[in-house]
Structure formats: structure tokens, C-alpha cells
Amino acid sequence: MAPTNRHIEFESYKANRQAIPEDLAAAIPYVYKLVEGFNIPLITLDGYEADDIIGTLAKQAEAKGYTVYCMTPDKDFGQLVTESIFVYKPARLGNGAETLGIKEILEKWEVSDVKQVIDILGLWGDSVDNIPGIPGIGEKTAKDLIKRFGSMEAILANTNQLKGKQRENLETFAEQGLISKKLATIQLDVPIELDEERLILGQPDQEALEPLFAELEFRTLGKRVFGEEFNVLTTPPTSGTQMDLFGNAASTEATNTTTEYVPPVAGKNVHNTPHTYFLADTPVLKQELASLLSKQRSFCFDTETTGTDANVADLVGLSFSIEPGTAWYVPAPPDRAESMQVLAYFKPIFEDETIEKVGQNTKYDILLLARYGINVKGPLFDTMLAHYLIDPDTRHGMDVLAENYLGYTPIPITDLIGPRGKKQGNMQDVDMEAIKEYAAEDADITLQLKATFEPLLEKAEAVELAQKVEFPLVHVLADMEQSGVNIDVPVLQQLSETLATDIVELEKTIFQKAGVRFNIASPKQLGEILFEKLQLDPKAKKTKTGQYKTGEDVLLTLASKSDIVKDILEFRQLQKLKSTYVDALPMMINPLTGRVHTSYNQAVAATGRLSSTNPNLQNIPIRTARGREVRKAFIPRDENHVILSADYSQIELRLVAHMSDDKGMLDAFEKGLDIHRATAAKVYGVPLEEVTAAQRRNAKAVNFGIIYGQSAFGLSQNLGIPRTEAAQIIEQYFAQYPGIKRYMNETINFAKEHGYVETLLKRRRYLRDINSANQTVRGFAERNAINAPIQGSAADMIKVAMIAIHEAIKKQGLNGKMTMQVHDELVFDVPKEEVALFRALAEKHMKSALNMSVPIVVELGEGRNWLEAH
DNA sequence: TCTGTCACG
DNA sequence: ACGTACGTGACAGAA
Numbered sequence: 084m085a086p087t088n089r090h091i092e093f094e095s096y097k098a099n100r101q102a103i104p105e106d107l108a109a110a111i112p113y114v115y116k117l118v119e120g121f122n123i124p125l126i127t128l129d130g131y132e133a134d135d136i137i138g139t140l141a142k143q144a145e146a147k148g149y150t151v152y153c154m155t156p157d158k159d160f161g162q163l164v165t166e167s168i169f170v171y172k173p174a175r176l177g178n179g180a181e182t183l184g185i186k187e188i189l190e191k192w193e194v195s196d197v198k199q200v201i202d203i204l205g206l207w208g209d210s211v212d213n214i215p216g217i218p219g220i221g222e223k224t225a226k227d228l229i230k231r232f233g234s235m236e237a238i239l240a241n242t243n244q245l246k247g248k249q250r251e252n253l254e255t256f257a258e259q260g261l262i263s264k265k266l267a268t269i270q271l272d273v274p275i276e277l278d279e280e281r282l283i284l285g286q287p288d289q290e291a292l293e294p295l296f297a298e299l300e301f302r303t304l305g306k307r308v309f310g311e312e313f314n315v316l317t318t319p320p321t322s323g324t325q326m327d328l329f330g331n332a333a334s335t336e337a338t339n340t341t342t343e344y345v346p347p348v349a350g351k352n353v354h355n356t357p358h359t360y361f362l363a364d365t366p367v368l369k370q371e372l373a374s375l376l377s378k379q380r381s382f383c384f385d386t387e388t389t390g391t392d393a394n395v396a397d398l399v400g401l402s403f404s405i406e407p408g409t410a411w412y413v414p415a416p417p418d419r420a421e422s423m424q425v426l427a428y429f430k431p432i433f434e435d436e437t438i439e440k441v442g443q444n445t446k447y448d449i450l451l452l453a454r455y456g457i458n459v460k461g462p463l464f465d466t467m468l469a470h471y472l473i474d475p476d477t478r479h480g481m482d483v484l485a486e487n488y489l490g491y492t493p494i495p496i497t498d499l500i501g502p503r504g505k506k507q508g509n510m511q512d513v514d515m516e517a518i519k520e521y522a523a524e525d526a527d528i529t530l531q532l533k534a535t536f537e538p539l540l541e542k543a544e545a546v547e548l549a550q551k552v553e554f555p556l557v558h559v560l561a562d563m564e565q566s567g568v569n570i571d572v573p574v575l576q577q578l579s580e581t582l583a584t585d586i587v588e589l590e591k592t593i594f595q596k597a598g599v600r601f602n603i604a605s606p607k608q609l610g611e612i613l614f615e616k617l618q619l620d621p622k623a624k625k626t627k628t629g630q631y632k633t634g635e636d637v638l639l640t641l642a643s644k645s646d647i648v649k650d651i652l653e654f655r656q657l658q659k660l661k662s663t664y665v666d667a668l669p670m671m672i673n674p675l676t677g678r679v680h681t682s683y684n685q686a687v688a689a690t691g692r693l694s695s696t697n698p699n700l701q702n703i704p705i706r707t708a709r710g711r712e713v714r715k716a717f718i719p720r721d722e723n724h725v726i727l728s729a730d731y732s733q734i735e736l737r738l739v740a741h742m743s744d745d746k747g748m749l750d751a752f753e754k755g756l757d758i759h760r761a762t763a764a765k766v767y768g769v770p771l772e773e774v775t776a777a778q779r780r781n782a783k784a785v786n787f788g789i790i791y792g793q794s795a796f797g798l799s800q801n802l803g804i805p806r807t808e809a810a811q812i813i814e815q816y817f818a819q820y821p822g823i824k825r826y827m828n829e830t831i832n833f834a835k836e837h838g839y840v841e842t843l844l845k846r847r848r849y850l851r852d853i854n855s856a857n858q859t860v861r862g863f864a865e866r867n868a869i870n871a872p873i874q875g876s877a878a879d880m881i882k883v884a885m886i887a888i889h890e891a892i893k894k895q896g897l898n899g900k901m902t903m904q905v906h907d908e909l910v911f912d913v914p915k916e917e918v919a920l921f922r923a924l925a926e927k928h929m930k931s932a933l934n935m936s937v938p939i940v941v942e943l944g945e946g947r948n949w950l951e952a953h
Numbered sequence: 954t955c956t957g958t959c960a961c962g
Numbered sequence: 963a964c965g966t967a968c969g970t971g972a973c974a975g976a977a
Contacts, residue, residue: 602974602975604974604975605974605975605976606974606975606976607975607976608975628976658973658974659973662973663971663972667972667973687971688969689969690968690969692969692970694970694971696970696971696972697971698971701970701971702971788967789967790967790968791967793966793968794966796965796966797966800966801967858964858965859965862965862966866966866967870968870969871969873968874968874969906969
């Protein structure tokens with residue numbers, strides 16, 4: 084690009100200009116392509132900036148009698164406004180769009196002539212446009228000075244009328260002020276001719292835009308521009324006849340389809356792999372298929388069902404594949420008993436321990452089949468989990484995997500049951516031919532994904548992690564979900580009533596103190612009450628959408644100003660408890676089992692942790708007295724059972740000690756010391772027994788901070804201490820634990836060199852931003868580099884333990900169940916006579932899951948509910 | 954559908 | 963002047 088006039092006039096303009104952020108730089112070519120694709124006129128001229136081109140064209144258009152709107156958020160465009168030229172400022176965040184004419188500009192800038200906008204900007208500067216302005220002069224001073232003197236030049240000629248630092252600055256930086264004014268001036272003499280014909284908006288060019296949209300994953304925009312059919316597969320032509328398993332014999336029915344190969348076209352939704360899908364809907368065919376499958380060492384399967392909740396959905400059909408491009412679909416009748424008859428053909432192969440089962444999100448299929456009396460056994464290969472290990476930060480849905488790795492766009496489910504929302508169709512009612520294509524394709528693609536992922540898993544050194552941990556864990560989680568947990572509904576109902584009364588009470592008090600009734604749960608309304616009506620903080624911070632910040636940390640700093648604050652915090656707490664737990668949990672009880680069955684997601688947390696949904700059982704309250712009450716509702720199966728909880732003690736810090744090999748920390752754990760107290764003793768240089776409560780609290784915060792890669796700022800915020808003090812504590816910490824400092828440096832260097840970090844079991848997390856030039860972005864990646872191996876190794880450890888415990892329970896034929904996992908805790912529902920066994924079993928397998936150079940401590944507890952078990 | 958808030962480890 | 967400790971999921975309100 085040629086240097087612009089402005090660059091020539093003010094060379095430091097370019098020198099001072101910060102490098103364009105890399106993510107923005109990467110986006111610009113796409114912006115050009117999109118603008119072109121939409122047939123939006125694009126005018127560029129080497130050596131001139133967009134502002135100047137727009138200004139020049141605006142003036143020419145005005146001369147021709149047009150009314151002109153410059154659509155821009157830039158404030159410097161105010162200088163262009165005339166009777167017929169307006170600035171149209173687009174809506175942004177909380178603010179609506181504005182049309183600015185002469186009147187508005189004069190008001191906004193407090194000037195008598197729009198041209199004075201330039202003078203103000205010259206004084207004030209504009210960091211967005213890299214206009215330096217005059218140091219020490221902000222918006223207010225600039226406006227005052229212009230009101231008094233009228234122009235930059237007049238001010239500079241009369242600095243004798245000013246005094247102090249202001250005069251000094253104006254005199255010293257007079258040159259810079261004049262240059263700034265020049266930079267702020269929009270040039271109106273660009274050598275360009277207005278040609279109205281060239282400015283007419285064209286129609287979007289579908290051929291140009293579709294591949295772009297596909298690449299950028301602009302699904303919603305695609306639908307808006309091209310209609311709902313965008314990204315939706317057109318039905319392929321059908322042909323072919325058959326009768327046996329491979330369609331060899333003749334038949335009058337055209338039920339099997341073979342399509343010709345069509346090269347993949349991203350976003351075009353072309354069915355693009357040669358394939359033959361068969362329908363196995365007669366006893367003979369089903370028998371033959373089952374027999375064929377029974378001879379395989381591995382087969383791929385998928386279930387079609389009426390819903391996404393495996394504890395509720397009904398089976399609609401099954402699909403199988405054993406080689407790419409070939410698959411069978413077996414329909415299952417709506418009637419459950421009849422479905423079981425169909426499944427009877429396949430039960431032996433599913434329960435054959437020697438045959439590997441391949442699938443996408445196999446836990447779903449396993450849970451579903453379990454409800455039909457099939458106990459899926461044997462090794463698994465789950466493509467979703469395989470990809471989770473290959474690249475945990477990305478998405479693992481079958482559709483995206485097929486598109487990214489096979490260049491193939493599968494039939495979207497919406498083709499069969501319509502778009503999501505109110506009147507979604509039922510899988511049960513879909514045309515057999517369509518469902519066969521869809522279902523068989525799923526099994527076919529999944530098998531192909533397996534073939535693709537196997538070498539990738541090897542390359543990522545994750546084969547063992549997959550085969551020994553993630554795949555076997557599927558069976559464990561399926562069993563846990565199926566077991567579910569028992570909920571004491573009356574306890575929650577009682578709790579709900581108490582909460583309701585207290586909430587009403589608090590509400591009354593708050594309205595009284597505020598002097599108005601309002602919705603306390605609305606951050607918008609609450610912010611207005613606190614900061615406008617009550618004026619609790621003149622410097623209140625706002626969120627990016629323009630609302631006042633009302634988070635807990637903000638409110639706590641206001642507690643001394645008005646006691647309404649603590650009422651609000653309490654109101655929030657109770658409201659949260661009531662809506663998220665107390666009232667929600669009973670509604671999650673499965674009517675068939677009378678228990679709550681969470682769903683563990685094995686492929687969402689980038690570090691390797693599990694997550695829990697519907698309901699989330701990993702965030703049941705414990706930190707506050709009222710919240711803890713909820714745990715009393717988590718009760719054993721019956722009076723003959725108890726809840727047993729097994730908790731890793733300080734697992735992440737122990738892992739830090741192990742991985743860093745820091746002698747001091749290893750020693751503290753070796754001696755069985757309270758690690759936070761030991762850390763405080765070291766950091767403050769006092770004997771263990773003289774550590775104060777405050778010192779221990781600070782040390783504990785640092786210990787946690789280390790795990791997250793925090794800064795002095797973060798620590799000072801967290802502890803409410805000055806930054807310098809926080810910095811000192813951290814410095815002392817690293818002086819006392821030099822191994823940890825070294826480990827952290829090594830980890831970040833490893834990440835910078837390899838682009839990923841890994842856990843003890845070689846679970847990788849790629850950190851694409853680790854070498855970013857952007858400090859904020861890189862800082863984020865660096866903290867991830869520190870945290871991911873720690874959090875992830877803890878996840879590795881408990882997963883290994885879970886598999887071992889599950890195996891032992893099965894082997895010993897015990898009746899107790901493992902029911903919940905909360906990151907460092909396992910919860911069991913155990914018959915009283917098995918408690919001793921389970922205690923020993925859990926402790927043993929949790930301690931020995933991984934080979935560690937530091938003692939691992941497991942805390943066990945039992946009780947009539949989850950709270951008591953702690 | 955997004956945002957703010959808050960529950961957990 | 964900014965941003966600032968990791969990983970999650972659910973709910974209410976706003977858009």
C-alpha cells in the first residue's frame with residue numbers, strides 16, 4: 084500500500100501507530116471478499132484514506148443536490164456536517180442509532196461551527212485515529228479553550244493569556260498540536276470523481292458467498308441471506324434393487340440407494356461419497372446381518388431415537404457399518420415389546436466382549452440400549468472422544484467432524500424432523516427411505532472418522548489414554564448415570580417454603596430502603612437504583628453493554644455505604660438457591676426411576692475434566708450455611724444404604740509438587756503438614772506454630788493462585804491487599820519454592836516451542852495464542868499453559884481411579900454404586916454391610932491411580948445424606 | 954440468543 | 963488505558 088499524504092506529512096504518525104492486531108489482520112481479506120460477494124461497492128485509492136475519500140465524495144454529492152449520510156461511529160466526521168450532509172452513527176451496545184446534523188454536532192461539541200470539531204480533536208487527540216493532541220488536554224479543556232479562542236491557531240497565538248502547566252504544554256507542543264489538527268482534518272480534494280452508478284448496491288452473489296460462509300461457519304447469516312435451505316442437503320437420486328444383504332438379488336422395491344461420486348463442495352450440501360445403504364427389515368435380513376456382524380472384530384453402530392435424553396427417548400432404529408460406503412439400517416417398531424424382538428437379533432453381538440464397538444458419543448447409545456435390556460460390553464472406539472483427545476478445544480459433533488475431516492456434509496437432522504423449535508417432528512413419523520439414508524450415513528461416516536482419527540491419535544501420543552482411560556470410562560459413566568441419585572423431595576419442599584418467606588421479607592426491606600418497588604433480579608434496574616437513585620458510588624463501573632456492574636465483588640465494596648447492599652446480596656443468594664437447586668431438582672426426577680439422572684459430558688472441558696448437566700450435580704452448594712442445606716436432600720437409595728464420599732485432599736497442589744519436583748513442597752506433603760500453614764511459615768519466615776490466621780489465608784490464596792498462573796494484581800484483588808504487598812508475597816513464594824518457579828518457566832517454554840502442553844497421561848491442550856504478540860491474548864494462553872497440566876492431571880487421576888473402582892465393584896459382585904463425580908470427589912450409594920469394603924476400595928484405587936512421588940491422601944466420610952458424608 | 958450473575962472444584 | 967486466576971452450567975432478564 085502506498086504511503087498516504089498523512090504519512091508523508093507526519094512520519095511519526097506511522098511510526099507511533101501500533102501494529103494492527105493479528106486477529107484483525109487475518110480478518111481483513113475476508114472482509115474484502117465478503118463486501119465483494121455482497122456486491123457492495125468498494126472504492127479504494129492508493130495513497131488516500133477512507134475518511135478522505137468519503138469526505139470528498141460526500142461534498143461532490145452534496146454539490147449535485149443529494150442528501151448524504153455518512154455511516155460511521157467516528158467522531159471526527161462531525162466536521163463534514165452541513166445542511167445536507169449527516170452522520171449516521173450506527174447502534175452500538177446499549178445505544179440506539181443516531182442521525183447527527185448541524186444542530187446535534189454543535190451541541191455535542193459545544194462549538195459554534197462544525198469545523199471547530201477539528202480544533203478540538205487537535206487539542207484533545209484521538210487514540211483511535213492515533214492523533215496525539217496536546218498532553219494534559221482532554222475533552223473538557225479542549226472545549227473550553229475553543230469556546231474562548233475559537234481555533235487552535237488563536238490559542239497558540241495567545242498562550243500568554245493562559246498560565247501554569249497548561250500554557251507550558253501548549254507552547255512546548257504547539258507543533259504537535261498543529262500537526263494533530265492537520266491529521267484530524269478530513270481531506271476534501273481526493274482526485275476521484277463521484278459516479279452514482281458505481282454506488283448502487285447489488286444483489287448478493289450466492290456462488291461467491293456460499294463457500295465463504297461455509298468456511299467462516301456463518302450458518303445463521305447464510306440462512307438469512309439464502310433462506311432456510313442453506314446448508315441443507317438436497318435429496319439424492321435413488322436407484323438400485325436388491326434382496327439380500329448386499330442387494331445382489333433382484334427386487335421390485337427400490338429401497339436401497341447408491342449414489343455417484345460428486346466432488347465435495349463446502350457449504351453446498353452435496354451428498355458426496357459413493358455409498359450403498361441397505362434396509363434390513365425382514366427376519367432373514369436381520370439374522371444375516373447379525374451373523375455377519377458377529378464375525379467381525381469390530382463394527383460401527385448408531386441408534387436412531389425419538390429424543391436427546393437417553394433416559395426418556397424411544398428407539399426408532401439401528402444402523403451398522405463395517406466398511407466405508409456400506410451400511411445397514413434396521414427399523415425398530417414403536418411398540419417396546421416388538422422393538423425388543425428386533426433387538427434380540429443383535430443382543431449377542433452387542434454383549435460380545437471380544438467385539439469392538441465403534442460409535443459417536445457411545446454413552447448415549449449404551450444408555451439407550453440398556454433400557455431395552457442390552458448390556459453393551461467390550462472395547463469401544465468413540466469418535467467424539469477420539470477427537471476430544473486430538474484437539475480438546477474445538478467442537479466434536481459428528482457433522483463438524485465429517486465436514487472438517489472427510490469434506491462431507493451429512494444429511495442434517497432438520498431434513499427429517501424440521502427445524503428446531505415449537506413443532507419439531509418426531510423421528511418415529513419420518514419416511515423410511517429418508518431415515519434409512521440418514522441413519523446408515525451416520526454409521527458409515529462414524530466408521531470413516533475412526534479410520535481418520537486412528538493415525539491422528541497416534542501422532543498425538545494419545546492412543547493409550549484413549550484405550551485405557553477415555554473409552555473404558557464411557558461404561559463407567561453410563562452406569563453412574565443409569566444409577567442416578569435419590570432425592571429427598573420433602574426436605575426440598577420445606578426448604579423452598581422457608582426460602583420463599585425469607586425472600587419476600589428481604590424484598591420488602593429492600594423496597595423500603597430504596598423507596599421504590601423494582602425487580603431486584605434485574606441487573607439493569609438494580610444498577611439504576613443503586614447508582615442513580617441512591618448514588619452509592621459516583622464512580623460506578625459499567626459493563627460493555629452500558630449497564631452498571633452489580634456483581635458480588637462490586638456490591639461488597641459498597642456494603643459500608645448502605646445496608647441495602649447486604650440485603651440485596653442475601654436476596655440474590657436465596658433466589659439462586661431456590662430457583663437453581665431447591666425448586667429445580669425435584670423437577671428433574673425421572674418418573675420411571677424416581678431418581679435424578681445427571682448426564683456427564685466427557686468432551687467439553689478442554690482440560691480433561693468431566694462436566695455435568697441436566698441437572699449439574701457438580702455445583703451443588705456447600706460454601707454457605709443455607710446453601711449446604713441442599714445437600715441434605717441427597718440421600719441413599721433406602722434406609723439400608725448410606726452415602727459415602729471419598730475426597731482427594733489438596734490434589735492439585737500435590738500434583739504441582741510431583742510435577743515440579745520442588746523439594747520444599749514435596750517435603751511439606753511428605754511430613755503430612757497443612758500445606759497452607761507450611762507455605763505461610765516459609766513465605767513469612769516464621770515457625771509453623773506461629774503462623775497467624777491472616778498469614779495462612781494469604782498463603783492459601785497464593786497456593787491457589789499458583790495453580791491458575793495469577794499475577795500480583797489478581798492476588799491483591801483477591802485478598803484486598805495492596806499490589807506491592809501481593810508482589811512481595813509472590814516473590815517470597817518463589818524464593819521458597821524455586822522448583823515451582825522453574826517448573827512454570829519450563830512449562831511455558833515447552834508450550835511456546837511445541838504449541839501445546841500435556842498432563843501426566845499425555846492429554847494435550849493446544850495453545851494457539853501462546854506466541855501471540857498481543858500481551859493480553861498471550862497472557863491468557865500462558866495461564867492456560869500453567870493450569871491445564873495441573874487441572875488435567877487431576878482429571879486423569881480420578882478417571883483412572885473411577886475405572887478401577889468400577890471394575891472392582893463388578894468383579895466382586897457388590898451392590899453399592901458409584902453415583903457422582905465432583906472433580907476431586909467420588910460419591911457412592913452403599914448398602915450398610917458393604918461400607919467397610921467400599922471405603923477400602925475407594926481409598927486404595929484413588930491413591931494408587933497414578934504413580935506419584937508425593938503421598939496422596941483421600942478423605943472418607945459417610946452419612947444419611949451428602950452433607951453428613953463430608 | 955446473549956449477558957450478567959453465581960453455584961461448584 | 964487496558965486487563966488482570968483456571969475450568970464448568972443454570973437461571974433470570976433483556977434484546
